[in-house]
Amino acid sequence: MEEEKLSSVAKRFTASSIQKLSLIAQQCNAINLAEGFPDFPAPLTLKDAAISAINSDFNQYRHVQGICDELASIAKKTHGLDVNPLTDIAICCGQTEAFAAAVFSVINPGDEVIIFDPSFDTYANVVSIAGGVPVYVTLDPPQWTLDPNKLLKSFTHRTKALVLNSPHNPTGKVFSKDELDTIAGACCANDCLAITDEVYEYVTFGNAKHVSLATLPGMHSRAIITSSLSKTFSVTGWRVGWAIAPAYIASAMRNIHARIVDSAPAPFQEAALIALRSPPEYFESLRRDYEAKRDFIIKLLVDIGFQVQFEPQGSFFLFAELPKNCSLTDVDCVEELIKRAGVVAVPGCGFFRTNSSKDKRVEEDRSYQKRYIRFAFCKSDATLTSAAQKLNETNFEFLKMQ
Template sequence: MNHNSQPTQDLRKYASEKASRFTESVIREMSRIATAHKAINLAQGFPDFPASDEIKEAAVKAILENHNQYAITWGTKSLRDAIAKKNKRDYNLDIDPEKQITVCCGSTEGMVATLLATINPGDEVIIFQPFYENYGPDAILCGATPKYVQLHPPTFSFNQEELIAAFSERTRAIIINTPNNPTGKVFNREELDLIAKLCIQYDVLAITDEIYEHIIYDEIKHIPLSTLPGMADRTITINSISKTYSVTGWRIGYVIASPEISQSIRKMHDFLTVGAAAPLQEAAAHAMGFAATYYEKLVDFYSHRRDFMLKELAAIGFECIRPDGAYYIMADIASFGWKNDIDFARYLAEKVGVAVVPGSSFYQENANDKHRFIRFCFCKQLATLEAAVERLQKLR
């Protein structure tokens, strides 16, 4: 059949109401713009350097040893055991690998599976903003209403009264991302204590995204919310090997929850993706046994890049907010005279040759500070960052 001969139709009418309520990923869009204009990509948070030989060799070994068929839907036993052992080692958490861990196709799928498993249409989900751009659409896909609480620069702390006011009888869950993307904020004990108190008071689930747990600077400590009194069973922890082991393309994430909640998450995961790549799960299990020196070197590696970018961006004229964790820098664009972060980001990619993410993609429509920031990522080779700085000096 020649489809060109058919009458012209507006096929947009077939898009669902849910699909119309959010846009495509701005981060991934900026990567495409970077490619089109041969810009240096400091937008999307993936390393441009190789992962360790040891984790790559473990993946090759797993393939050659024929770990190439379906794994158990909720994760290979070796990986679940390794996740449980790592959490005992790092946080003294006792987790049952048979009943409390679900391995997913990245933390992105882990978040969707978790929300589908726990949220009902009409529920409210509290989300701190600026937020990782997936959280709002994820809540909408579940039929929930996102309720946003502002993180205020320059510390990106929340106002206690604003958070308290966000909780109600309709609140089903709160999403906490610490260390935070895009701000680099690490939630402190006082902030987590208040969140825990409110979750217990209103019988609310806490869903924590802790993917940057090992990328923290200046001797600051990551505190898993699940370690706080009364929070072990009501916290759902989402994590991934992507950032810690520099394998963002492997898509190996996991969710830790109580046995009862894990049952629901596993059902959702099963029908979303069936399972994550079997040989890569074996390699991930091996990586989780890396010595403490691996994580120390990781922090040193990113600390050097953070400090380099903070110094150079300030010299160019950006007002940067110093991140305590993750590998992003939020930079105020006011001094350059641009009032719209999207226009400025496109200008940087198309004319200057450096791609960044406009900060508005991390905020709801009517938020304060929506167009004030752009986000740089620094998970790159030092030569890449130096080349980007050289191009950005055109702004002086």
């Protein structure tokens, strides 16, 4: 009876699989390779800046214009974008809120929003809350390539926006320049907005380089960039994020933000200024450290039987495939990992949406969607070493079940 008092929106949502698995990890003292949060300290200078702000009584509602000035400077220096810090930026409580504010600012009920599949489930959920209609374009495994024809066929007269996350969660893909050109061309040809999630922009490996979609011809006036401190500075709990957007959209986002949360945490905004002024050496060290962690977990999983046909080009996730002769599903395998090794990961099926889509444009075989598991390697060397020890001591005959 009590549930009848809930809204129709609230009834559609339950705890995510990642939240549930993280709770299991806590309850059974398992090693958490499911949730994408670094379990090592944030930079000392950043922590000192936050402590100093707290000691200086930055306790009230606050909008730190200096963050906007710094973001505009970085956008110019890094991407060549002309950004007005007074009009084109919205400071939010993390990238998640920035993304939601962007969607709520531009999507009306019935508007279609293109989302690449697989994807982080927040995108589709927020679009649905706004009354929009997610339309999925599959990325083709094992390299997770974008088929231009699939993308172009997904546009209709109802298409309002496209969501792009690069570097990509869960696959670790960095969209190529050709793929970005295709996306930009399609957006311009169809008068479509683009909402980007660029939280992993500084975590790329080898020759892969992050290119913001907003820098491509015709896109600066139709792109909404969202990002945050969380991943780059190991402060996922501080909740300081932002959006860079055309002035009329940024203004709408600020108004929505003010009516939901009012302002991002004041002392952490002060610390954000220190973070954004970090020298190039910090970002290079970040890349090197994560690349080493990536290589470590690839070797670990390959040695115990998983397939890694695609090495992550960015982010801090590995989307590993079950062995060819394994008849278990991803969910079954994750349960076995918890029971036998005390290690928690995320079944890949939770990142796919087209396996349950009623969209008649979805026609391809989807059996591969139950064969991937996401492992987060944004963990301390001690955590990864402990995980390796547990996994190496486990009998993985169950991976060979036919």
